[in-house]
């Protein structure tokens with residue numbers, strides 16, 4: 075059944091209550107839902123209903139197309155001045171010997187390791203420390219661009235920007251211009267956590283506020299550049315905090331159109347100060363992704379970050395609004411594995427990633443950072459798959 079038929083069947087369902095029918099009708103007619111309606115979806119939206127709506131939007135925007143990219147991550151340090159309570163990754167300065175602190179040359183060595191690999195993006199984020207300042211990052215970005223001009227540099231979040239600009243005594247506008255001139259091309263979505271101060275002050279006190287996070291992205295967009303957005307969900311926040319967060323993003327996107335993709339990030343509770351907080355269930359994860367897809371009508375893409383949520387949930391999410399599953403990654407990020415994520419050694423080859431998408435009936439598209447199509451893998455035959463001759467037929471035992 076096509077997604078339009080599924081929506082029509084849902085709308086004809088006599089058992090559907092009036093409020094849910096009104097929301098479904100809005101989605102069908104491509105109208106925006108209100109904050110109250112978003113909250114209602116979190117409180118009462120049943121999984122199948124949410125999936126139908128989110129999948130309808132996903133298929134209208136992208137059909138079966140499912141994007142991935144080939145990237146690698148560099149985390150310059152896991153030592154951090156801040157003490158976010160959900161963070162399993164960072165080491166306090168007083169225990170810095172337990173962590174790592176790469177020099178500029180260490181980082182360039184990692185970049186050079188990928189010289190013969192068909193990667194299109196380097197993703198750089200990490201802890202906040204005084205030696206990683208404006209000069210350090212400016213030099214790093216220009217060195218990477220000079221070394222490999224076609225490699226897209228996606229790096230840092232407003233958490234780092236806020237710190238380095240304050241330390242360097244420059245305004246956000248001046249600082250973001252300096253980053254752009256040095257070679258930074260886009261910024262990832264991290265550091266957003268939950269914008270609402272009632273929650274942010276408890277889990278991420280001391281680092282940039284929600285308003286500052288949004289301000290830095292807005293300045294970046296006004297420079298003609300693109301970025302992503304995230305939301306850390308499933309800890310001590312309530313549904314209305316999630317709606318507040320999504321609403322701030324939706325309003326900023328109305329003003330600039332600079333966000334490419336939204337990435338919900340599931341809170342994990344291993345080895346952090348919030349280990350007593352239970353993690354969300356898979357059902358709640360699916361609901362959260364679906365509602366994000368429905369609410370953020372002005373975002374083109376919804377991404378599931380597979381190392382954090384796991385391969386199987388990622389496949390399920392392709393029917394709950396998700397059209398992007400990030401990249402091949404190659405075991406270079408520790409941020410989520412240290413927090414107890416599904417993937418302890420996150421690495422997937424292009425073939426594995428393509429098959430993960432194809433196995434649920436979607437069409438794998440390799441993209442660059444700005445969603446330019448590099449290759450459609452729909453009918454691509456991998457050598458390893460050609461060698462696979464099928465399962466051995468076992469003799470049938472007859473009585």
Ligand code: SF4
Pocket residue numbers: 154155156157158161162163164200201202233281
């Ligand atoms: S989440 Fe980021 S800013 Fe917060 S402690 Fe961890 S590394 Fe530092």
